[in-house]
Amino acid sequence: MVKIPVSGPTLRDLLHDRDLVSELRRILTSGAGPEVNGRYYHWDKLRHLDPPDGLTTREWWLALKFARASLAKPIALLDKTGAPFTFSMTDTVFQAIHRIDRDASGKIEISEQVTSPATRDRYIISSLMLEAITSSQLEGAVTTIERAKDLIRTGRKPSDQSEQMVLNNYLAMRSVRQFTHERLTPERILELQKIVTADTLDDPDAAGRLRRREDDVVVSDFDGEILHRPPDASELEERLDRMCAFANGKDGDAFVHPVVRAVLLHFWVGYDHPFVDGNGRTARALFYWSMLSQGYWLCEYISISTRLRSQPAKYARSYLHTETDENDLTYFLLHQLGIIRRAIDELHVHLDGKMEEVRRVEALLRQAVVLNQRQLALLSHSLKHPNSRYSIRSHRNSHNVVYQTARSDLLDLAERGLLNRRKVGRTFYFYPKPDLADRLKRLEA
The missing domain is CATH 1.10.3290.10 (Fido-like domain)
Structure with missing residues (x-):
């Protein structure tokens, strides 16, 4: 549940307080800035905190409001009374x-x-x-x-x-x-x-x-x-x-x-x-x-x-x-x-976690005995480029092997559940499975 915060005294209200004005020099030289330990407190919270030594809560709020007013920059947004909204850097x-x-x-x-x-x-x-x-x-x-x-x-x-x-x-x-x-x-x-x-x-x-x-x-x-x-x-x-x-x-x-x-x-x-x-x-x-x-x-x-x-x-x-x-x-x-x-x-x-996962799976791949170096290279590329597609011709050209060797490599990876196979026209294309990293971990296990 969200409650409307308690509004603090406005700067005008504070400056009409004779007791505060009489102590203005002391208050403004107290060292209080626009923030308190990096926190920009609203009156609704500040009124429950212990003020710095030598200041009352109202004096502390006045010092803080003065510090904020010195930084305040207006923008073109006006409230319902015509007063501008401001922000402080x-x-x-x-x-x-x-x-x-x-x-x-x-x-x-x-x-x-x-x-x-x-x-x-x-x-x-x-x-x-x-x-x-x-x-x-x-x-x-x-x-x-x-x-x-x-x-x-x-x-x-x-x-x-x-x-x-x-x-x-x-x-x-x-x-x-x-x-x-x-x-x-x-x-x-x-x-x-x-x-x-x-x-x-x-x-x-x-x-x-x-x-x-x-x-x-x-x-x-x-x-x-x-x-x-x-x-x-x-x-x-x-x-x-x-x-x-x-x-x-x-x-x-x-x-x-x-x-x-x-x-x-x-x-x-x-x-x-x-x-x-x-x-x-x-x-x-x-x-x-x-x-x-x-x-x-x-x-x-x-x-x-x-x-x-x-x-x-x-x-x-x-x-x-x-x-x-x-x-x-x-x-x-x-x-x-x-x-x-x-x-x-x-x-x-x-x-960073995704890249570490890729590196970890690649390390597992390098220890694999069930896959050859060409297949390992293709899977390593797939981990980094999951939207890639491969054909027998592209695999053959990448590794300078004969057609039958390239075909066997890709079909073997598809049979192991690591690649999807799809025919487009007369050509078969192979795509990495969406959960390739998880499948490789299970394969190693």
Whole structure:
């Protein structure tokens, strides 16, 4: 259950406290910064902590608010009163961005499982499926990951609304990949939301359009308590134009780091809630568009919704902390940067494990007595390039052997269950089994 955090005193309130103002010099020279041991605390948490020596909790909060205000940068997103949202580039933000810059863009060293043309598409499709599934589950879709993957792989018709949500989200994520070199427009956002919500709404007319005044759209918890009431529908067209200008980097002269821009675009959609339904899924899809359009190519291989789904309360709380502390986006920014960083780290661990598995199986192969050196070479190549195909001619040319020898090698591997055989025209082709590594382990055993 997510509760609305207790709002702390605003900076204006604190500066109207005569007792605090009289001690302002002492408070501001206390050494308190915007973070506490690398944590960006909200008042709801800070009020339960022991303040530094010589400060009361209110004095500590004032020192912290002053430190944050000195770093705060406004963006074009305004709240319902017309006040701007701001974010602060703290040390923790800089550190997280540095790691994402290092690991998700440019020419970095990464497993050939991703960089190889033979396998990269398989990883992209896998990550797209996982993001589509878990993003839908975040919004209430009830299905297992395996059943949802089967839906996408087989192309069968969705059996219920949950499966329709998953399929829609998958199509939306694929659509995002197609326009990463284009500017974001309101029309593109409406099109994306239409894909996300197709055949899932009580009112089909609500797909692909902004919500209207008669659409009573709020964000509530499971008990019906309203957590967020978005801006009036009459403002949405102007807000959408301003959001697109921000997303395209046309919102003024101030520099906003590309990763920060992508994360804040995610928040912006969630705050404005411009649609009757599909806001969260559209927001996360636009985050991917922003990251990919700004050169963070590795984001094609990660799923942020998988991490968000594991701790949905923290995701919701990052929105609420921002709204209950003078529009300070740093709470949401830090939460999302942590999600991105963990997703990238987990991808590297996964790929390192895959390559270690390949090396381990190759070592087993070198000790094999049941296979000849030509067969070992082909299987070693297959482990690294699982989408490869082989023919008698290609195997013969690779090893400079006669037709019958090449044919015997390949048929033997097929009979052992290591290769699939398929006839195309008059030629037989051989393909590695999808679970080749596991089959080789069993063969050695």
